[in-house]
Amino acid sequence: MSVITGVERNRRGFTAAVLGAESAPEPTPLGHRVTRGVVVSANSRMLCLAVPGGEERFMYDRTTTFWRGGDVGPGELRTGDDAIVLRVPGGHPIAERVWSQAARATGVIVSRDGDTLEVDPGHGRPRQTVVLPYRTSGRISVRHPRLEPGYVFDAVGVWWEGTVRAIRPATTQPPHPLSATPHRPPTRRPATTLSGIATWYDPAWGRSPHMDPRAHVHGAAYPALDPVGHDAGCDRRASCVPLPLLSTGAILSLRNDCTREAAAIPVVDCAAADSWLCDLCPACGGQAAGRLASLTMTSFVALGGRLEDGCFNATVTVHDGEG
Amino acid sequence: MLSEIVEAFREVQLPLLAVLLLLGAAAKTTRRAAGAGLAVLVPERLRRVSTVGTGLLEAVLGVGLLALTGLLGEAARTLTAVVFAVSVVVLVLVRRRDPEAGCGCFGGLSRAPVGWRTLARAGFLSAAALATLGLEPAGWQVIASTTPTHAGILGVELLFLALLSPEPRGVVARALHREPCGLREVPLRRTMRTLRHSDVWRVNEPVMLGTEPEDVWRQGCWRFLRYDGMRHGRRTDVVYAVRTGGSRRTAVRAVLVDRGSGTVVASFGAVTRADLPAPPRRLASPSEAARRDAWRHDEARAAASLRAAREHATVWDSMESEPDVRATDAPEPDTRGAEVRDTGNQDAGARGAAARNPKGRESTPAG
Numbered sequence: 008m009s010v011i012t013g014v015e016r017n018r019r020g021f022t023a024a025v026l027g028a029e030s031a032p033e034p035t036p037l038g039h040r041v042t043r044g045v046v047v048s049a050n051s052r053m054l055c056l057a058v059p060g061g062e063e064r065f066m067y068d069r070t071t072t073f074w075r076g077g078d079v080g081p082g083e084l085r086t087g088d089d090a091i092v093l094r095v096p097g098g099h100p101i102a103e104r105v106w107s108q109a110a111r112a113t114g115v116i117v118s119r120d121g122d123t124l125e126v127d128p129g130h131g132r133p134r135q136t137v138v139l140p141y142r143t144s145g146r147i148s149v150r151h152p153r154l155e156p157g158y159v160f161d162a163v164g165v166w167w168e169g170t171v172r173a174i175r176p177a178t179t180q181p182p183h184p185l186s187a188t189p190h191r192p193p194t195r196r197p198a199t200t201l202s203g204i205a206t207w208y209d210p211a212w213g214r215s216p217h218m219d220p221r222a223h224v225h226g227a228a229y230p231a232l233d234p235v236g237h238d239a240g241c242d243r244r245a246s247c248v249p250l251p252l253l254s255t256g257a258i259l260s261l262r263n264d265c266t267r268e269a270a271a272i273p274v275v276d277c278a279a280a281d282s283w284l285c286d287l288c289p290a291c292g293g294q295a296a297g298r299l300a301s302l303t304m305t306s307f308v309a310l311g312g313r314l315e316d317g318c319f320n321a322t323v324t325v326h327d328g329e330g
Numbered sequence: 331m332l333s334e335i336v337e338a339f340r341e342v343q344l345p346l347l348a349v350l351l352l353l354g355a356a357a358k359t360t361r362r363a364a365g366a367g368l369a370v371l372v373p374e375r376l377r378r379v380s381t382v383g384t385g386l387l388e389a390v391l392g393v394g395l396l397a398l399t400g401l402l403g404e405a406a407r408t409l410t411a412v413v414f415a416v417s418v419v420v421l422v423l424v425r426r427r428d429p430e431a432g433c434g435c436f437g438g439l440s441r442a443p444v445g446w447r448t449l450a451r452a453g454f455l456s457a458a459a460l461a462t463l464g465l466e467p468a469g470w471q472v473i474a475s476t477t478p479t480h481a482g483i484l485g486v487e488l489l490f491l492a493l494l495s496p497e498p499r500g501v502v503a504r505a506l507h508r509e510p511c512g513l514r515e516v517p518l519r520r521t522m523r524t525l526r527h528s529d530v531w532r533v534n535e536p537v538m539l540g541t542e543p544e545d546v547w548r549q550g551c552w553r554f555l556r557y558d559g560m561r562h563g564r565r566t567d568v569v570y571a572v573r574t575g576g577s578r579r580t581a582v583r584a585v586l587v588d589r590g591s592g593t594v595v596a597s598f599g600a601v602t603r604a605d606l607p608a609p610p611r612r613l614a615s616p617s618e619a620a621r622r623d624a625w626r627h628d629e630a631r632a633a634a635s636l637r638a639a640r641e642h643a644t645v646w647d648s649m650e651s652e653p654d655v656r657a658t659d660a661p662e663p664d665t666r667g668a669e670v671r672d673t674g675n676q677d678a679g680a681r682g683a684a685a686r687n688p689k690g691r692e693s694t695p696a697g
Contacts, residue, residue, distance in 0.1 A: 257548075
């Protein structure tokens with residue numbers, strides 16, 4: 008679903024032929040700084056990952072940090088963990104930061120049973136079971152005061168036996184259920200450059216990232232997909248950012264406003280849940296509200312995002328060959 | 331005179347309030363009404379109930395204002411004033427709870443966020459209901475005995491209320507304003523209709539192999555459609571871009587892309603990529619354009635061109651006066667064509683030919 012096909016790759020070329028090269032620039036290669044795979048072995052000096060092409064080894068330096076639901080030491084990475092490694096700049100096989108078992112649950116709460124929630128991410132993705140551990144439930148409930156069916160939920164956590172153990176909230180829950188979202192006034196002025204926040208999602212659901220090609224896709228899920236030419240099930244609502252309609256295969260020029268890193272990223276999937284929320288990102292103090300896109304895990308890390316923060320302030324430019 | 335006007339003002343409030351309450355009650359029965367106003371403050375399961383309950387109360391009060399007199403009438407008027415006063419408090423709470431929520435006063439029409447206008451209107455209506463206390467006639471009696479004074483006051487008051495209300499603004503804005511083309515959802519049928527009525531489609535029809543698009547996608551204001559095609563025996567992609575807004579004649583572009591090599595072999599409908607002085611619809615005035623193009627003007631060349639044109643004109647004049655000369659000149663195009671073919675290979679030769687035959691062969695300075 009989220010792997011770009013040959014047909015969609017051609018869309019970029021055809022768009023550029025009609026509207027000019029800047030409306031569909033070549034996607035920026037992002038793979039050189041991020042690797043995702045399964046931990047084969049981890050000790051205090053070296054990390055070995057199983058990746059699609061075989062194995063990859065990473066050394067640590069003094070500043071290397073590890074995250075597995077919180078900052079941990081290298082010894083706490085387990086064999087079989089889904090790991091994402093951000094390398095140091097310069098191409099050396101040295102890890103700058105390692106995330107292990109990172110997971111995210113974004114969607115609307117379907118049911119609640121004690122401290123277990125079932126969350127529907129929308130647009131045809133499978134439902135997730137979220138467990139709220141006692142340790143973090145206070146932190147979650149500060150920003151999600153209503154853990155009831157119908158309300159929106161978004162939290163970052165770790166995979167644990169097929170469920171997501173929520174660690175920290177990734178948004179402030181809207182005070183109304185999703186079905187009672189207020190009507191947003193129509194947009195007056197069109198804009199090609201939009202400010203808001205970018206978030207991340209895991210296209211492979213944390214399962215066998217060394218085998219699944221979806222785990223390594225660099226791209227973004229976009230909340231304003233044109234319903235024509237897209238599979239049904241992208242239940243988009245009026246987003247609070249006036250995003251132009253696009254289709255999969257279109258290119259977003261996205262900049263991380265916190266680190267100033269920028270890239271041209273293809274749209275690979277629908278992110279209807281991003282249009283349900285109109286939140287700010289506290290990570291680096293931006294003022295622009297509203298979600299622009301959900302980057303895949305690897306793209307998010309490659310653009311300087313920290314998975315545990317869940318978002319960064321971003322600016323998106325979509326050229327349509329006019330002005 | 332003044333007391334008459336005050337009296338008429340007090341009387342007018344009865345039918346006005348009754349009509350507003352009945353309209354509000356009717357609007358609250360629609361499905362879109364839930365989720366605004368009081369409903370924001372109550373739990374999810376009570377939202378519909380609270381909206382319908384408010385609507386019923388308004389209906390009862392509206393009928394009461396119209397029909398009742400005496401003690402019951404006074405009670406209805408007092409209750410109306412209390413309801414509007416309470417609604418001011420409720421709206422303040424709603425605004426604090428959810429700044430994006432509408433007041434829901436007229437159901438789905440009142441979707442604009444609660445602002446000072448809405449609060450002021452509720453306060454004004456509460457005061458208007460208080461002003462009716464102690465009046466002799468009921469609402470229907472006021473309607474039955476309407477005078478021009480009543481009509482004038484009603485007109486002024488309606489204008490005042492319209493200025494205070496966010497609803498007429500919303501309706502007018504929705505009617506006048508269209509969503510930007512990049513955000514507008516357009517059915518594929520409409521795109522196809524625009525495409526099939528365009529010249530670009532007609533020109534490319536012989537190239538295409540099918541009539542249904544192989545792929546459809548969107549980029550902001552433009553919707554793209556790709557068709558399979560065959561051109562000079564080679565497989566070609568015919569890609570149309572149809573603009574979702576704008577005039578029909580300029581709305582369609584197309585490119586033919588060779589499938590093997592990926593090169594663009596033809597393009598249609600695109601406008602120039604050169605910098606224009608302004609968007610195409612607002613061209614500069616002729617004098618302004620002439621001033622901007624002044625640097626292109628070559629005095630000597632223009633003079634030569636004018637001289638050549640004049641000589642040419644005298645030749646034509648003489649030819650028209652002698653029809654038999656024109657008849658003898660008939661085979662000339664052939665020889666001229668041969669001359670162009672011969673000199674086409676050698677640039678120096680062409681210049682020599684131009685020097686030999688300077689009559690009317692020079693290009694215009696603007697070209």
